[in-house]
Amino acid sequence: MEPIIIVLIILVVLVFIALIKTIQVIPQASAAIVERFGRYTRTLNAGLNIVVPFIDTIRNRIDLREQVVPFPPQPVITQDNLVVNIDTVIYYQVTDARAATYEVASYIQAIEQLTVTTLRNIIGGMDLERTLTSREEINAALRGVLDEATGKWGIRVNRVELKAIEPPTSIQDSMEKQMRADRDKRAAILQAEGVRQSEILTAEGQKQSAILRAEGEAKAAALRAEGEAQAIRVVFESIHAGDPDQKLLSYQYLQMLPKIAEGDANKLWIVPSEIGDALKGLGGAIGNFNPAGGGSIPKPSAPERQAPPID
Numbered sequence: 001m002e003p004i005i006i007v008l009i010i011l012v013v014l015v016f017i018a019l020i021k022t023i024q025v026i027p028q029a030s031a032a033i034v035e036r037f038g039r040y041t042r043t044l045n046a047g048l049n050i051v052v053p054f055i056d057t058i059r060n061r062i063d064l065r066e067q068v069v070p071f072p073p074q075p076v077i078t079q080d081n082l083v084v085n086i087d088t089v090i091y092y093q094v095t096d097a098r099a100a101t102y103e104v105a106s107y108i109q110a111i112e113q114l115t116v117t118t119l120r121n122i123i124g125g126m127d128l129e130r131t132l133t134s135r136e137e138i139n140a141a142l143r144g145v146l147d148e149a150t151g152k153w154g155i156r157v158n159r160v161e162l163k164a165i166e167p168p169t170s171i172q173d174s175m176e177k178q179m180r181a182d183r184d185k186r187a188a189i190l191q192a193e194g195v196r197q198s199e200i201l202t203a204e205g206q207k208q209s210a211i212l213r214a215e216g217e218a219k220a221a222a223l224r225a226e227g228e229a230q231a232i233r234v235v236f237e238s239i240h241a242g243d244p245d246q247k248l249l250s251y252q253y254l255q256m257l258p259k260i261a262e263g264d265a266n267k268l269w270i271v272p273s274e275i276g277d278a279l280k281g282l283g284g285a286i287g288n289f290n291p292a293g294g295g296s297i298p299k300p301s302a303p304e305r306q307a308p309p310i311d
Contacts, residue, residue, distance in 0.1 A: 017053075018053040018054070019053075021051065021053035021054065022050055022051060022052070022053045023048065023049075023050060024044060024048075024049045024050070024051055024058065025047070025048055025049075026044050026045060026046045026047060026049060026061075027046060028046045029046065029063065029064045029065045030046060030061060030062065030063055030064060031043050031044065031045060031046075031061070031062050031064055031094075031097035032044040032049075032058050032060070032061045032062070032097075033058070033059045033060045033061075033062070033097060033098065033101050034051060034056050034057070034058060034059070035056070035057050035059045036052070036055055036056050036057075037055070040098065040102065041056060043097050043098055044058075059101065060097075060101050062094055062097045062100060062101070063094070064093070064094050064095075064097070065093070066091060066092070066093040066158060067091070067092055067093065067094075068089060068090070068091055069089070069090045069092070069108060069111070069112075070087070070088070070089045070090075070163070071087070071088045071089070071090065071112050071115060071116075072087070073085040073086060073087050073164070073166070074086055074087075074088070074116050074119065074120075076119055076120050076123040076124075077120070077123070077124060078123055078124070078126060078127055078128050078131055079124060079125060079126055079127045080127045080128055082128050082167060082168065082171060083168060084123070084128070084131065084165055084166060084167050084168075085164075085165075085166045086119060086123070086162060086164070086165050086166075087162065087163035087164045088115055088119065088142075088160065088161070088162055088163065089160070089161045089162075089163055090111055090115060090146070090157060090159075090160055091157070091158045091159040091160070091161075092111065092150070092155050092156065092157050092158065093155070093156050093158060094107075094154055094155060094156075095154055095155070095156050096154030097154065098154065099152065099153055099154030100153055100154040100155060103152060103153045103154065104153045107150070107153050107154075107155055110150075110153065111146065111150060111155065111157075114145075114146060114149055114150070115142065115146060115160070118141075118142055118145045118146065119138075119142060122138055122141050122142060123138070126138075128167060128171065131165060132165055132167075135162050135165075138162060139159075139160050139161060139162060142160045143157055143159065143160040146160060
C-alpha cells in the first residue's frame with residue numbers, strides 16, 4: 001500500500017504543478033512572451049490564459065505602461081569647444097512586446113546610448129548661449145531621432161526632457177558677472193528714465209501753473225481796467241452832468257498836486273506850467289467870495305507876476 005500512496009501523492013503533485021503551469025494570469029497593462037521549445041509562439045495579453053504545461057514557457061513579462069528613465073549626466077562639447085554636462089529624462093512606452101524582446105537585447109541600454117550619441121550630434125552644432133536657450137528645440141530634435149530609431153524595437157518615445165545643462169564653473173562665474181552687470185545696467189536705465197519722466201512732469205506742471213497764473217493775472221488786469229474805465233466813465237458823466245466851471249477844475253487840480261509828490265522814490269518834483277493858471281483862477285474865486293455877505297474883496301491894482309515854470 002505504501003508504494004501506491006507515494007505514487008498517488010506524486011501524481012497529485014504533478015497535476016497541481018501542471019495546473020499551475022497551464023493557467024497563466026497576466027495583469028492589466030502587461031504582456032507575456034510564450035515560447036515553445038525555444039521558439040516564439042504567441043503573446044499573452046491581460047487576463048486568464050491557458051498554455052501547454054512543460055512545453056510552453058513564459059520567457060518575458062513586459063510592462064506596457066509608460067516608463068520614465070533618467071539618465072546620468074553626460075559630457076557634451078558645444079560648437080565653441082566648451083564641455084557641458086546634460087541630464088536627460090526619457091518617457092517611453094512598449095507598444096510591441098515581441099519586438100521589444102527579440103529585436104534588441106536591452107532596449108533601456110540601447111535608448112540610453114542612442115540618446116547620448118544623438119545629444120552630442122545636436123549640441124555639437126550649437127554654441128553655449130544657444131544651447132542654454134534652446135531647450136525646446138533640443139528636446140524636439142532628440143525626440144524625433146529616438147522615436148524613429150526605437151520604432152523597430154517596439155518602443156515609442158513620448159517625451160524627452162533635459163533636466164539640467166551645467167556649463168563649466170568658470171563659465172558660470174562669467175555668466176553670473178555678466179548677468180549682474182546687465183541687471184545693474186537695466187536698473188540704472190530705469191532710474192534715469194524715472195528721473196527724466198519726473199523732470200518732464202515737473203516742467204509740465206510748472207508750465208501749466210505759469211499759464212494758469214498768467215491767465216489769472218490777465219483776467220484780473222482786464223477786470224481792473226474795466227473797473228477803472230467804468231469809474232472814470234461815471235466820474236466823467238457826473239462832472240459833465242454838473243457842468244463845472246474853471247474855478248472848480250482849478251481847485252481839483254490843486255488837490256491832486258500832493259498826491260503827485262507822494263512816494264519815497266520821488267527825489268525831484270516838477271511843477272507843471274499849468275499851475276499858474278490854476279492859482280490865478282483859484283485866487284479870483286477867493287477874491288470874489290465875501291463871508292459876511294458884504295460884497296467881494298477888491299482885486300489888487302497890479303497883476304501878480306507868475307513864477308516861471310520849474311523844469
